Amino acid sequence: MLDLYSPGSSLLHRMTPAPKMLAMLIGATLLFLNQSLPLTIAATLGILALYPIAQLTLKQAFAQIRPLLIIFALFFAVQWYFSGIELATYVVLRLAALILLASLVTLTTKSSDMIDTMTRGLRYLRPLGVNPEQVSLAISLALRFIPVLAQITREVREAQKTRGLERSVIAVAMPLTIRAIKMADEISDAIDSRGYRS
Amino acid sequence: MTTKDTVYIALFAALTAALGLMPPLHFAGAALPPISAQSMGVMLAGAALGAKRGGLALLLFIALVAIGLPLLSGGRGGFGVLLGTSGGFLLSWPICAAVIGYLAERDHEGGALKLGVYIALGGIVLMYAVGIPWMAFIGKLGMAKSLSIMVAFIPGDLIKVVVAAILAENLRKAYPNL
Numbered sequence: 001m002l003d004l005y006s007p008g009s010s011l012l013h014r015m016t017p018a019p020k021m022l023a024m025l026i027g028a029t030l031l032f033l034n035q036s037l038p039l040t041i042a043a044t045l046g047i048l049a050l051y052p053i054a055q056l057t058l059k060q061a062f063a064q065i066r067p068l069l070i071i072f073a074l075f076f077a078v079q080w081y082f083s084g085i086e087l088a089t090y091v092v093l094r095l096a097a098l099i100l101l102a103s104l105v106t107l108t109t110k111s112s113d114m115i116d117t118m119t120r121g122l123r124y125l126r127p128l129g130v131n132p133e134q135v136s137l138a139i140s141l142a143l144r145f146i147p148v149l150a151q152i153t154r155e156v157r158e159a160q161k162t163r164g165l166e167r168s169v170i171a172v173a174m175p176l177t178i179r180a181i182k183m184a185d186e187i188s189d190a191i192d193s194r195g196y197r198s
Numbered sequence: 199m200t201t202k203d204t205v206y207i208a209l210f211a212a213l214t215a216a217l218g219l220m221p222p223l224h225f226a227g228a229a230l231p232p233i234s235a236q237s238m239g240v241m242l243a244g245a246a247l248g249a250k251r252g253g254l255a256l257l258l259f260i261a262l263v264a265i266g267l268p269l270l271s272g273g274r275g276g277f278g279v280l281l282g283t284s285g286g287f288l289l290s291w292p293i294c295a296a297v298i299g300y301l302a303e304r305d306h307e308g309g310a311l312k313l314g315v316y317i318a319l320g321g322i323v324l325m326y327a328v329g330i331p332w333m334a335f336i337g338k339l340g341m342a343k344s345l346s347i348m349v350a351f352i353p354g355d356l357i358k359v360v361v362a363a364i365l366a367e368n369l370r371k372a373y374p375n376l
Contacts, residue, residue, distance in 0.1 A: 003266065003267065003268075004266050004268055004275055004276055005266070024277065028281060064278065067272060067274060071283055075283070075337045075339070078343060079337075079339070082343075083338075091337055095283065095336065095337070098278060098281050099278035099279075099281070099282060100278075101278070102276055102277035102278030102280075102281060103276055103278050105266075105276075105277060106275070106276035106277060106278070109266065111265050111266050111267050114265035114266060115265060118261065118265060131199075134199065134204050137204055137208075138204050138207050138208045138211070138258055139208075139258070139262070141205060141209070141212075142208040142209075142211040142212045142215070143212075143262075143267075145208060145213075145216075146215045146216055146269075148212075149212055149213060150216055150219060153216070169361055170361065170364055170365065173361070173365055174368055177213075177242070177246075177365060178369070180213065181206075181369070181376070183209075184202075184205045184206055185202070185205075187205050188200075188201045188202040188204075188205040188206075191205070196201065
């Protein structure tokens with residue numbers, strides 16, 4: 001399955017998802033409440049120190065930040081210009097620490113485990129009308145539909161290419177959506193005809 | 199909810215993910231999250247499925263992103279993205295889809311133009327109304343500066359509104375009982 005998981009056997013890998021998520025949420029909240037730069041620096045270093053403990057490399061840590069470097073640079077520049085270098089450092093460092101902390105959970109937890117935890121947790125929402133089985137069905141269907149939709153897009157593009165229309169958004173998207181909905185209808189009929197009760 | 203509803207919800211969550219696979223358009227230089235087709239998933243889900251199913255489709259999508267699947271454009275994912283500068287936009291998606299759906303359902307025979315207005319209300323006005331304060335707060339930027347950053351995105355979003363309105367209107371004609 002497509003996943004950001006990085007295999008390993010560290011303590012963080014062995015922990016179940018729920019306490020990890022909880023710890024991450026508490027940590028993120030604390031990062032937000034704290035307004036001091038030295039504490040933010042300490043927190044960032046502390047989070048970075050958890051990476052080797054979780055059998056992750058600092059290169060992986062940097063890879064989490066890399067897509068955001070340009071945004072960070074922009075924020076840093078704006079803050080520096082308007083509010084001085086100290087606030088600029090604080091804001092950008094706090095963002096980096098948040099991302100690194102959350103990525104720590106993402107990198108050490110398989111999404112399948114996370115989905116299991118989530119659907120198990122949904123039991124408690126049953127009184128509110130949430131049906132956990134229906135949610136897991138929706139999750140597995142959605143994950144299966146993504147590659148199927150990519151495949152249908154390729155086919156429609158090919159077909160429209162012969163008409164010289166492969167660059168027209170509507171000419172590709174319209175048949176794609178119609179075919180996707182037709183497929184969804186067939187699948188739901190198939191599920192119903194096999195006696196699935198959600 | 200019937201099985202069909204569940205399958206449609208999954209389909210539009212997947213459609214939003216698939217839209218993220220399309221190469222994003224860089225036109226604000228490289229300054230900000232590039233314009234991706236992904237938020238069109240919000241517009242389409244709302245306009246085609248209505249408030250409840252459209253909102254749930256995007257809730258499902260955001261849940262899948264939160265648990266660490268790289269479904270956002272550019273292969274991003276995980277809880278960190280939701281806490282980041284553009285997190286407010288992402289978290290607003292289920293609400294935006296629900297609002298678009300609500301408006302579209304109320305005026306089922308309204309035609310493409312009105313549908314476009316509803317999509318713009320939910321997919322631009324509301325999305326910015328959640329996303330910009332979030333950006334201002336997380337980045338300690340202040341509203342005025344955040345607002346001016348987002349102006350660059352309006353042209354791209356208007357294009358998405360037009361495309362989504364045409365698609366959703368045709369879809370309504372092809373499947374009146376969707």
